[in-house]
Amino acid sequence: MADKGKFAMYWAASCGGCEIAVLNIGEKILDVDANFDIVFWPCAADFKYKDVEGYPDGYIDLCLFNGAIRTSENEEMAHLLRQKSKILVAFGSCAYEGCIPALANLTSKEAIFRTAYLESPSTENPDGVLPQPVTQVPEGELHIPEFYETVKSLDQVVSVDYYIPGCPPEPHQIIAVLDAIIQGAELPPPGSIIGAGTVAVCEECPLEKHEKAIKRIYRPYEKRPEPGICLLEQGIICLGPATRSGCGARCPQVGMGCRGCYGPLDGVEDQGAKFLSAIASVIDVGEPGGEEADLDREIEAVMESLADPAGTFYRFSMAHSLLRRARVNGSGDGEGGTA
C-alpha cells in the first residue's frame, strides 16, 4: 500500500464536466484506484483544504486541476496544489486556456454582477444586494472569495507540467495518459500538451471535402446539414481547420461544427486569429476584377451573417489569447461585449 501514488483532482471555475469525464473512463477507474490513493478530490471524496495544507510539499504525485482561475479562492488553491504536487496537469480547456468561463473577459465584473444579481428575469433582489467580500454578522466577520475582473488560465498563475486539452478531454485520451503514468513510461518534457493529436481536426474528420467557397454563414438552427459533406463548405461554422485533433472529430460527424475545444495547433499563439484567417479564406467574393466598392460590400454582407465573431473564435481560448480580454470602460457600462 505504502508505495501507491497519491492522486488529487480539483475544480476551480469549472462546470463539473471534467470530473465526469474522468469517472467516465469506465472500468479503467479501477486501475486508478489500484495504483493511487486518492488524497484530495472534492467531487468524489470528502477531504478538506486543511488536509491538503497538512501534506508535505510534493506529496501528491499527480494532480489533475480543472477549471479556470476566476476568484481568489481558485488562485489560492492553484498555489496550494502546485506546492503539494509533483505533477500538476491543467486538465481540460478551462484550466488550459480559460474556456467558457473566460468568455466573461468580453465584459466586466460589474456587468456580470448586474446581470446575475439584478437584471436577469428570474432574479428577485428588491434591495439590490450584491455579494460583499466581508459581511458583519452577530457572530463576527464573514469573508468570501474575491471575484476577479479577468479570468485566467492555470498557467497564468502557477507553473504547469502538462496540459490535457478538451472540453472535456475524451475518455480514451485520459486513459492513455493515466496508463502511461501508471506504467511509469517516460513522460514528455514539462510544458507539453498530452492526450491530444498534432494535426488539425479536419484531418481526422471523415466528411467529404471539396473546394470551399461560402456566400453566407448559417447559425446551427438555420440549416440542417447535408450528411457526409464538410460543414464549413455548407456555410456552417466549423473550426476544425484551426483546432488540434485528438477527439476523433466528434462534433462534425454528428452535424455540429467543431467549436475548437482542443485548442490551437502547435506553433499557434492565438487560436481565434487562426480561425479568423480560416473563415476569411473560404468567403466567396466572386470573380476578381470587379469594382472595389462592390468587393467591400460583398465581403461585408458575408461577414454580417457571422454573429459574435469574438465569442465564436475564442469560445475556448479567450484567457490564452493575445488580447486576453476586452477593454471596458471604468464607468461600469460594461459595454465591449456586444458588436
Add this chain to the structure above:
Amino acid sequence: MSDTYEPVIVGFLCNWCSYRAADLAGTSRLHYAPNMRPIRVMCSARVDPQFVLKALREGADGVLIAGCHPGECHYVEGNIKALRRYKLLQRLLAQFGIEPERVQIVWASASEGNVLAEAVDRMVEQLRALGPLRWQETVLGGDGHGPVEAGEPAAEEV
C-alpha cells in the same frame, strides 16, 4: 512618457507596391508623419491577424496594412485575402473595444508615394484624437486580474 503623445503605427508594407511607395515618398522628399515603423512583407496576405493583435498588445497605437490595389496583386489575389481578413478583424476588434481607426488597410501602388504618405498622416491624426492604446497597462492591468481601465478603482463588491 513625454507629455506630447506621439502615436506609434506598425506598418506592414507589401514588397511589390506599398514598400516601393514608401521608398518613393522618401526619394521624392515628401513630408509625412514619421510615426510609422515599416515592416516589409512579401504580400499583404502575409499579415497574419496574430501580427496585428501582437502589435496592439505590445504597444502599438495602430496598425496599417498596405498592399497593391485589388487586381494588381503580385500573387493575383493575396490582397483580396488580406481584405477579407481585415474586414473580419475589424468586427472582432470592435468586440474587444478597439476603435476601428486603429487598424486600417490602404492600397498604394509603387508609384503612389503620396497615397501612402497621406494615409499615414491621416491615421496619425486619428490616433492622436483617440489617444494611446496602452493595452498592457490599461486593459491587462498589473496582473490581468485587476481593474480594466486606468483611473477607476475596482468596484468594491467581490
